[in-house]
Amino acid sequence: MAALLRSRFVGGSILKVADLNPLVLKAEYAVRGQILQRAMEIEADIKAGNAKWPFDRVVRCNIGNPQALGQTPPKFARQVLSMIMNPELLATGVSSYSTEVLERARTYATAIKGGVGAYSDSKGVRIVRDEVAAFIEQRDGYPSDPEAIYLTDGASAGVRHLTQLLLRGPQDAILAPSPQYPLYSALATLGNGSIAPYYLDEEADWSVAVDELERAYAAAAKAGNIPRGLVIINPGNPTGASLTREALDGIVHFCQRRDLVLLADEVYQENVYGTAPPFVSLKKVMRDLRADDVPLVSFHSISKGFTGECGLRGGYFELANFRTDVRAQLTKLASISLCSNVVGQIGVGLMVNPPTSPEEKSAYEADRDAKLDSLERRAELVADALNALPGVSCARAQGALYLFPNIEVPPKAVDAAAAAGLQPDAFYSLRMLESTGLVVVPGSGFGQKNGTWHFRTTFLPSPDDIESVVARLAGFHRGFLEEFADPAEPAHPSPSSDL
Amino acid sequence: MAALLRSRFVGGSILKVADLNPLVLKAEYAVRGQILQRAMEIEADIKAGNAKWPFDRVVRCNIGNPQALGQTPPKFARQVLSMIMNPELLATGVSSYSTEVLERARTYATAIKGGVGAYSDSKGVRIVRDEVAAFIEQRDGYPSDPEAIYLTDGASAGVRHLTQLLLRGPQDAILAPSPQYPLYSALATLGNGSIAPYYLDEEADWSVAVDELERAYAAAAKAGNIPRGLVIINPGNPTGASLTREALDGIVHFCQRRDLVLLADEVYQENVYGTAPPFVSLKKVMRDLRADDVPLVSFHSISKGFTGECGLRGGYFELANFRTDVRAQLTKLASISLCSNVVGQIGVGLMVNPPTSPEEKSAYEADRDAKLDSLERRAELVADALNALPGVSCARAQGALYLFPNIEVPPKAVDAAAAAGLQPDAFYSLRMLESTGLVVVPGSGFGQKNGTWHFRTTFLPSPDDIESVVARLAGFHRGFLEEFADPAEPAHPSPSSDL
Known part of the structure; x- marks a missing residue:
C-alpha cells in the first residue's frame, strides 16, 4: 500500500498549498500583488457603506489600464469592430459610420473565414499579419515576413511562449533589467529557470550600460547559470526611460558577442514624450548593424500607446533571424492554446493600419495627438510634484505610462516596516493606500539596488482627477515623514539632492 | 572563458532546435499537427492555381470549429456584444435591436468599469461570475460561489493553470483517458510531468470503468509516479461518449478513495444527442454523494454547444472543495497574464444567461433547437455511412462534435506506412487528405489501444455539404482498401462485425 499512499495530500485529504507545484508558490507578480488585494478589500468595504476610510474611492495607479480611468476607446477601430461583431450590421450598415468604416469591416469579414466566431490559424489571421508586416516595414525601412509574425492575447502570451521555448532548466537564466516589469521574473520562475538581473542606471535616466550587461553576464556565468536571452524594455517599465541610439547599438553588439536571444519589449513605442530620445526599434538597429546572427523577438500590444485597449487582449511578436524549424516549435506552442x-487580432490590425480617408484620418490624428499630449502633461505634472517633495527624487518622464520615484524612507519607518514583516517601500505603499485610496506598486516588486526604495505609479488618472491625486499623494508623503521623523532632528529640512 | 562560452548555441551562433527546451520539443498536439500542416500547404497550392489536386477545396474536419464551416453566430449575443464594442451605439441605439438587447448591453456597460477596453480583475468581471454561479446553481441544485469561478480565454487556459498548479515535477502524473483530447498530454509534458493513461471501453460506448481507473492508478504508482488528478472528458473528446450516472458515481468515489483532484472537462455539456445518457455535472454528482473532500474543477467554454463561439475565446472554470489559500495561488497564476x-468574458455571460423576453426567448430557443437537431442528424448520417464501410466500425454518436471510427488498416498499408515513417492511421489520414481534401486527425494523436487504429472527424460540415463529404470519405476508403488489398484474397468481402 505504500506506493498507493504516496498521492495523499500533505497531512490529510484536502489539497493544501504545500501540495502544489513549488514553482507556482515561488512566482511573484507584484503589479497585482498584496497592495492590490488590500485595495480590493477596501473597495468592498466602501461598497458596503463602511465609512471608516478617509476617502470615497480607490484609484488604481498600480497598472497601465487607461480606459479604467476614463480614457476613451479609439473610435474608428471600435466602429469597425462593432460591425465585425454583428454581421447583420455589415449588411444593413450603420447610418453614423463612414464609408471607410464599412469598407474596412467588409475587408476583414471577407478575408476571415468564419469571422470572429471561428478559431483562426494558430499564428493568427493572415490579413492582420500582413498589416503588421507592412507597419514594421514602414517603421523600420527593412523587410518583414508575415510568416514570422504571431498574433497573441496581449504581449504577455508571447513572452510566455518565448520563455518556455528558451529555458531548459534550473541552470538557464535570462538577463533582465532591475527594476523590471515582473512578468519576466514570474515566467522565468514558472519555467524553472531564473532571471539574471542587470541594473539600470538611475542617475542616467535609467539607461542600460553595456558594462553592466557584461557584469551581469559574468556574474550569472560565475554562479553556474547559462544566460539564454536578454530582455530590453524600451521605453522602460517601470522606469519610463527611452533608450538612446548609442545604448541600443551597444545592446545589439552585446547580444551578438554573447549569443543571446534579444527579447525586445517595445509595447510603449508610441509613448515617448518631449525631448526624450525618439523610439527606434531593436529590429532596425540590428539590421542597420548587419547583426543578422542575433535572434530577435519584438513584442507589441494594443494595450498601451494611445489605443489603450487592454481588455481586448491583442498583441503580436515578430521573429527575426529565427530558423524555420525553431519557428515551427513556437507555432506548436501557440497551437496548444488553439489561437x-x-x-484582439483585428484590434492589432486596426492599430497598425489606421484610417486613411481625409475625414477619418484627421479625426484619428487629432485624437491621437490629444491623448499623447495629455499623457505627457500629466507625466510632467506628477514628476514635478514628486520632485518637490522632501526625500523624493524622480527621473524625468521620458516614455511609457509610469514614474518610478526614489523615496528615502526614514529609519523609524524602516523599523516599523520590519515589525510589520514588510519591505520599507511596501509599508510606505500600504500606508499610502490606507490614507489616500491611491494604489501604487512598491519598488521591491520590480527589483532595485540594495538600500534604495521606490514605487511605481501610472500618470493615468484623468486630467480632471490628476491634480487631486497629486495633492493627496503629497499630503500623505509629508504626513508619513512627520509620523516617522527622528525626534532628535528636524524632519527633512530640504529636498535631498545627493541620491 | 570556458564559462562564458557555455551559452553559445549548439554548433554555431544561430539558435537551433537542439538549443530549445526539450519539453517543448517533446510536447505533441496532433489536432493541429502534421496533417493540418500538409492541408495548409495544399490550400496554398490551390490558391496559387495549381490544379494538381483532385478537389477544389480543403474541408477542415480536424477541429470543432463550427462557424468556420458555416454555422451562424448566436444573434442575441452578437447584438449585445456589438453595442458593448462601440459605446456610441449604446447611446444612439440600433433600430433593429430589441429592448432586451439594449437593456442587457447597458447592464454590462454599467457594471464593467472601462468596458471591454479595460483589464478586468484577474478572475474576470464580477457580473459575469455572478451569472455563471446562478447558471450552475440552476443546473445542479447546489450553491455556487462566484469567488470560486474564474473566467478564462477558452477552457484551455484554465486547464493550463490547473496542470501548472498540480504538477510538481517528473514524478507527478495526471490520469487521463486514452483516447484523449491531447491538450492534457501536451500540457503535462510542458509542465515536466506526465499522463497516466486509462483506457476507455470502445465496446461499451467508450465508457469509463472504475476497474480500469484502478489499474491505471496502480500501474502509475508501480512505475514510480504520483497520480495527482484525474481528467474526465464528458461528453467525450474524441469519442463523443456521454457517461452514465453510474459511471460518474464511480469516478467520484474513485477520486475520494485515491485523493485525486477531479478535472471535469464538461465543455460539451450541451451536446448530448438522442437516447444517450443525459448530461449530469460531476459537481452535482459530488454533492449528491456528499463527497465534499474531493477537490473538483469543472471547465466550460463558449466554443462548443450550439454557440460555437470559438474565436471569441471565452470560458470558465469553477472550483469546488478548494481551500482559499490554494485558490489564491490560482488567482496569482491568472494575474500573470493580467486577465x-x-x-470573451461577456460572451460567457450571454451563454449562461440567455434572453428572457418572450420574443427574444422564442427566437433563441428555436435557433438552439435547430442547431442541436442539425448536429444530431449530421452525426447519425456520418456514423451510419462509416458503419456501412468494410473494415470500419463506429460507436453511435452520443455527444460532443466528433466521431472516432475504428479502422482496420490492411497489412500492406501498414507496411507502406512504416516505409513512410508514419503510424498506419496517420498514413491513412494523409492519404484521405490528398485524395479528398478532408482533414481528419489520426487516432494515434489521441492515444488508443495497441494494434487498433482510428481517426477523429467532426460532423460539422454544413447540412448542404455533409452528403458530399460522406461520399468522398466513402470513396476514398474503398479505393484505399483496393489499393492495399492482399492479392491472394478478396478485399474485405463483408463489413467486419467482430471488432
Whole structure:
C-alpha cells in the first residue's frame, strides 16, 4: 500500500498549498500583488457603506489600464469592430459610420473565414499579419515576413511562449533589467529557470550600460547559470526611460558577442514624450548593424500607446533571424492554446493600419495627438510634484505610462516596516493606500539596488482627477515623514539632492 | 572563458532546435499537427492555381470549429456584444435591436468599469461570475460561489493553470483517458510531468470503468509516479461518449478513495444527442454523494454547444472543495497574464444567461433547437455511412462534435506506412487528405489501444455539404482498401462485425 499512499495530500485529504507545484508558490507578480488585494478589500468595504476610510474611492495607479480611468476607446477601430461583431450590421450598415468604416469591416469579414466566431490559424489571421508586416516595414525601412509574425492575447502570451521555448532548466537564466516589469521574473520562475538581473542606471535616466550587461553576464556565468536571452524594455517599465541610439547599438553588439536571444519589449513605442530620445526599434538597429546572427523577438500590444485597449487582449511578436524549424516549435506552442482571440487580432490590425480617408484620418490624428499630449502633461505634472517633495527624487518622464520615484524612507519607518514583516517601500505603499485610496506598486516588486526604495505609479488618472491625486499623494508623503521623523532632528529640512 | 562560452548555441551562433527546451520539443498536439500542416500547404497550392489536386477545396474536419464551416453566430449575443464594442451605439441605439438587447448591453456597460477596453480583475468581471454561479446553481441544485469561478480565454487556459498548479515535477502524473483530447498530454509534458493513461471501453460506448481507473492508478504508482488528478472528458473528446450516472458515481468515489483532484472537462455539456445518457455535472454528482473532500474543477467554454463561439475565446472554470489559500495561488497564476479577454468574458455571460423576453426567448430557443437537431442528424448520417464501410466500425454518436471510427488498416498499408515513417492511421489520414481534401486527425494523436487504429472527424460540415463529404470519405476508403488489398484474397468481402 505504500506506493498507493504516496498521492495523499500533505497531512490529510484536502489539497493544501504545500501540495502544489513549488514553482507556482515561488512566482511573484507584484503589479497585482498584496497592495492590490488590500485595495480590493477596501473597495468592498466602501461598497458596503463602511465609512471608516478617509476617502470615497480607490484609484488604481498600480497598472497601465487607461480606459479604467476614463480614457476613451479609439473610435474608428471600435466602429469597425462593432460591425465585425454583428454581421447583420455589415449588411444593413450603420447610418453614423463612414464609408471607410464599412469598407474596412467588409475587408476583414471577407478575408476571415468564419469571422470572429471561428478559431483562426494558430499564428493568427493572415490579413492582420500582413498589416503588421507592412507597419514594421514602414517603421523600420527593412523587410518583414508575415510568416514570422504571431498574433497573441496581449504581449504577455508571447513572452510566455518565448520563455518556455528558451529555458531548459534550473541552470538557464535570462538577463533582465532591475527594476523590471515582473512578468519576466514570474515566467522565468514558472519555467524553472531564473532571471539574471542587470541594473539600470538611475542617475542616467535609467539607461542600460553595456558594462553592466557584461557584469551581469559574468556574474550569472560565475554562479553556474547559462544566460539564454536578454530582455530590453524600451521605453522602460517601470522606469519610463527611452533608450538612446548609442545604448541600443551597444545592446545589439552585446547580444551578438554573447549569443543571446534579444527579447525586445517595445509595447510603449508610441509613448515617448518631449525631448526624450525618439523610439527606434531593436529590429532596425540590428539590421542597420548587419547583426543578422542575433535572434530577435519584438513584442507589441494594443494595450498601451494611445489605443489603450487592454481588455481586448491583442498583441503580436515578430521573429527575426529565427530558423524555420525553431519557428515551427513556437507555432506548436501557440497551437496548444488553439489561437489568440480574433477580436484582439483585428484590434492589432486596426492599430497598425489606421484610417486613411481625409475625414477619418484627421479625426484619428487629432485624437491621437490629444491623448499623447495629455499623457505627457500629466507625466510632467506628477514628476514635478514628486520632485518637490522632501526625500523624493524622480527621473524625468521620458516614455511609457509610469514614474518610478526614489523615496528615502526614514529609519523609524524602516523599523516599523520590519515589525510589520514588510519591505520599507511596501509599508510606505500600504500606508499610502490606507490614507489616500491611491494604489501604487512598491519598488521591491520590480527589483532595485540594495538600500534604495521606490514605487511605481501610472500618470493615468484623468486630467480632471490628476491634480487631486497629486495633492493627496503629497499630503500623505509629508504626513508619513512627520509620523516617522527622528525626534532628535528636524524632519527633512530640504529636498535631498545627493541620491 | 570556458564559462562564458557555455551559452553559445549548439554548433554555431544561430539558435537551433537542439538549443530549445526539450519539453517543448517533446510536447505533441496532433489536432493541429502534421496533417493540418500538409492541408495548409495544399490550400496554398490551390490558391496559387495549381490544379494538381483532385478537389477544389480543403474541408477542415480536424477541429470543432463550427462557424468556420458555416454555422451562424448566436444573434442575441452578437447584438449585445456589438453595442458593448462601440459605446456610441449604446447611446444612439440600433433600430433593429430589441429592448432586451439594449437593456442587457447597458447592464454590462454599467457594471464593467472601462468596458471591454479595460483589464478586468484577474478572475474576470464580477457580473459575469455572478451569472455563471446562478447558471450552475440552476443546473445542479447546489450553491455556487462566484469567488470560486474564474473566467478564462477558452477552457484551455484554465486547464493550463490547473496542470501548472498540480504538477510538481517528473514524478507527478495526471490520469487521463486514452483516447484523449491531447491538450492534457501536451500540457503535462510542458509542465515536466506526465499522463497516466486509462483506457476507455470502445465496446461499451467508450465508457469509463472504475476497474480500469484502478489499474491505471496502480500501474502509475508501480512505475514510480504520483497520480495527482484525474481528467474526465464528458461528453467525450474524441469519442463523443456521454457517461452514465453510474459511471460518474464511480469516478467520484474513485477520486475520494485515491485523493485525486477531479478535472471535469464538461465543455460539451450541451451536446448530448438522442437516447444517450443525459448530461449530469460531476459537481452535482459530488454533492449528491456528499463527497465534499474531493477537490473538483469543472471547465466550460463558449466554443462548443450550439454557440460555437470559438474565436471569441471565452470560458470558465469553477472550483469546488478548494481551500482559499490554494485558490489564491490560482488567482496569482491568472494575474500573470493580467486577465482573459473581456469580450470573451461577456460572451460567457450571454451563454449562461440567455434572453428572457418572450420574443427574444422564442427566437433563441428555436435557433438552439435547430442547431442541436442539425448536429444530431449530421452525426447519425456520418456514423451510419462509416458503419456501412468494410473494415470500419463506429460507436453511435452520443455527444460532443466528433466521431472516432475504428479502422482496420490492411497489412500492406501498414507496411507502406512504416516505409513512410508514419503510424498506419496517420498514413491513412494523409492519404484521405490528398485524395479528398478532408482533414481528419489520426487516432494515434489521441492515444488508443495497441494494434487498433482510428481517426477523429467532426460532423460539422454544413447540412448542404455533409452528403458530399460522406461520399468522398466513402470513396476514398474503398479505393484505399483496393489499393492495399492482399492479392491472394478478396478485399474485405463483408463489413467486419467482430471488432
